[in-house]
Amino acid sequence: xxxxxxVIVGGGPAGLAAAIEARKNGAQxxxxxxxxxxxxGILQQCIHHxxxxxxxxxxxTGPEYAERFIDxxxxxxxxxxxxxxxxxxxxxxxxxAISPNDGMIEIQAKAIVLNMGCRERTRGAIAIPGxxxxxxxxxxxxxxxxxxxxxxxxxxxxxxxxxxxxxIMARRMALEGAKVLxxxxxxxxxxxxxxxxxxxxxxxxxxxYLSHTITEVRGKERVEGVTIAEVDENRKPMxxxxxxxxxxxxxxxxxxxxxxxxxxxxGIQLDPVTGGPIVNEAMETSVxxxxxxxxxxxxxxxxDWVTEESRRAGAYAARYVQNKLVEDASxxxxxxxxxxxxxxxxxxxxxxxxxxxxxxxxxxEVFHDAxxxxxxxxxxxxxxxxxxxxxxxxxxxxxxxxxxKDLKPAELLVSVEGGETVHV
Amino acid sequence: MxxxxxxxxxxxxxxxxxxxxxxxxxxxxxxYKVIGGVCKRxxxxxxxxxxxxxxxxxxxxxxxxxxxxxLPVRTEKDIPKHLNYELMKLISSVKLQAPVKIGEVVVAxxxxxxxxxxxxxxxxxxx
Numbered sequence: 199x200x201x202x203x204x205v206i207v208g209g210g211p212a213g214l215a216a217a218i219e220a221r222k223n224g225a226q227x228x229x230x231x232x233x234x235x236x237x238x239g240i241l242q243q244c245i246h247h248x249x250x251x252x253x254x255x256x257x258x259t260g261p262e263y264a265e266r267f268i269d270x271x272x273x274x275x276x277x278x279x280x281x282x283x284x285x286x287x288x289x290x291x292x293x294x295a296i297s298p299n300d301g302m303i304e305i306q307a308k309a310i311v312l313n314m315g316c317r318e319r320t321r322g323a324i325a326i327p328g329x330x331x332x333x334x335x336x337x338x339x340x341x342x343x344x345x346x347x348x349x350x351x352x353x354x355x356x357x358x359x360x361x362x363x364x365x366i367m368a369r370r371m372a373l374e375g376a377k378v379l380x381x382x383x384x385x386x387x388x389x390x391x392x393x394x395x396x397x398x399x400x401x402x403x404x405x406x407y408l409s410h411t412i413t414e415v416r417g418k419e420r421v422e423g424v425t426i427a428e429v430d431e432n433r434k435p436m437x438x439x440x441x442x443x444x445x446x447x448x449x450x451x452x453x454x455x456x457x458x459x460x461x462x463x464x465g466i467q468l469d470p471v472t473g474g475p476i477v478n479e480a481m482e483t484s485v486x487x488x489x490x491x492x493x494x495x496x497x498x499x500x501x502d503w504v505t506e507e508s509r510r511a512g513a514y515a516a517r518y519v520q521n522k523l524v525e526d527a528s529x530x531x532x533x534x535x536x537x538x539x540x541x542x543x544x545x546x547x548x549x550x551x552x553x554x555x556x557x558x559x560x561x562x563e564v565f566h567d568a569x570x571x572x573x574x575x576x577x578x579x580x581x582x583x584x585x586x587x588x589x590x591x592x593x594x595x596x597x598x599x600x601x602x603k604d605l606k607p608a609e610l611l612v613s614v615e616g617g618e619t620v621h622v
Numbered sequence: 623m624x625x626x627x628x629x630x631x632x633x634x635x636x637x638x639x640x641x642x643x644x645x646x647x648x649x650x651x652x653x654y655k656v657i658g659g660v661c662k663r664x665x666x667x668x669x670x671x672x673x674x675x676x677x678x679x680x681x682x683x684x685x686x687x688x689x690x691x692x693l694p695v696r697t698e699k700d701i702p703k704h705l706n707y708e709l710m711k712l713i714s715s716v717k718l719q720a721p722v723k724i725g726e727v728v729v730a731x732x733x734x735x736x737x738x739x740x741x742x743x744x745x746x747x748x749x
Binding site: 586 | 682
């Protein structure tokens with residue numbers, strides 16, 4: 199059995215930041231286990247720009263953002279193993295992994311940080327009717343084929359889902375010479391950033407049909423066409439609104455799911471709303487000494503916030519192995535109130551906070567000129583006016599840690615007050 | 623009836639996404655009046671989007687002898703928007719040999735814009 203102080207499961211942006219920060223905060227032996235052939239995770243296929251505005255104050259592409267962290271990891275001499283698939287994480291902090299080089303390996307860690315990221319929702323998960331021919335891809339799979347492996351996936355394309363990955367792939371396919379016929383979105387608004395609607399769809403004259411979904415996929419061997427139709431307020435397709443497209447490819451950008459098979463195996467409690475572990479201020483899960491951060495906890499829209507959250511997870515994991523983390527402290531429950539879908543972290547032990555507590559959250563609807571308010575047992579500890587809040591854009595509030603240490607409340611409640619809900 | 627030149631622009635400076643109307647007006651300092659926005663940066667963006675729209679283009683080029691057959695690249699700065707497809711045509715003939723360092727110039731001064739196309743990742747040679 200191999201011994202490490204901190205084992206990082208996953209070498210994407212979350213794992214890289216957690217590993218670097220664990221080392222910088224005094225963890226002696228740190229190892230990153232990555233299942234792919236190289237470090238960097240999904241950033242390596244996100245060749246578009248727009249990453250790094252928060253962390254580096256400049257606009258980078260995905261691979262550029264990844265390379266900065268990979269360079270730092272190398273400089274710090276942090277160990278990593280590629281093509282290493284973690285099969286099992288246990289509550290006693292043992293790990294079983296497998297790789298072509300080392301065969302089956304068993305590791306005893308003092309602390310573990312889970313950084314597995316998320317997976318794309320598939321066609322099966324949303325039950326699209328029709329045949330099952332080749333030519334139906336999740337958008338991220340197509341992105342990897344086109345941007346890394348050098349395969350063009352199709353010539354005439356329809357995209358279902360207007361999240362950022364769908365929009366980015368619409369532009370990418372158009373630039374590579376495909377005809378992108380339409381982007382269909384079942385919701386009455388797009389889940390993507392306005393900037394991506396403009397720069398990926400408008401720039402390339404690609405129509406976006408809101409409140410539309412796929413009702414048929416045609417073709418036996420390869421996709422030959424799809425039908426989209428408008429949906430009513432219950433998201434049921436309406437007869438008579440069908441549009442038919444002759445196409446060879448259907449891309450799906452219909453949501454991401456945190457990848458928590460390993461967490462479940464370790465008996466870690468999950469939040470049914472985020473699909474990720476319930477965590478405290480240290481990004482520690484319900485199993486002591488097992489931490490988690492990034493998209494495995496909740497789906498972020500900016501990698502910069504994955505980095506920020508994972509730096510905290512790595513630093514706290516280092517504190518844990520040095521016995522500097524207060525485990526049996528008083529616990530504040532942090533909860534979503536009116537207008538808020540979820541908050542992370544779910545629990546707070548004020549003794550472990552530095553100067554601020556960062557709370558990440560998503561609102562449930564689009565709000566204009568509303569206030570984002572945090573109350574500690576009824577007393578306002580944070581309040582800020584927001585011109586614009588939308589479910590597609592994560593909100594972050596920083597609460598003064600000293601206030602929480604003084605008040606020692608039982609509950610932190612985050613809610614939206616006033617303002618107007620906007621129906622696009 | 624006389625109708626001044628008018629453009630609808632969605633602002634992409636921040637996530638609010640204001641719907642701007644950019645109207646030709648001789649007396650304005652930069653020749654246009656912008657309405658519908660909430661900030662100065664949006665006004666500037668609106669005029670630029672109408673007079674000289676530019677974009678950063680990201681794509682890939684072929685590479686041999688590396689881990690992958692494609693290497694990601696981008697324009698170092700924005701180039702005029704109408705050059706997007708011409709740039710794609712230009713870089714489609716590029717074939718690099720690994721190793722390549724991040725930031726290396728792949729095509730210099732595209733279409734005399736003074737902008738280089740650069741590599742956005744390093745790729746070492748693989749035997």
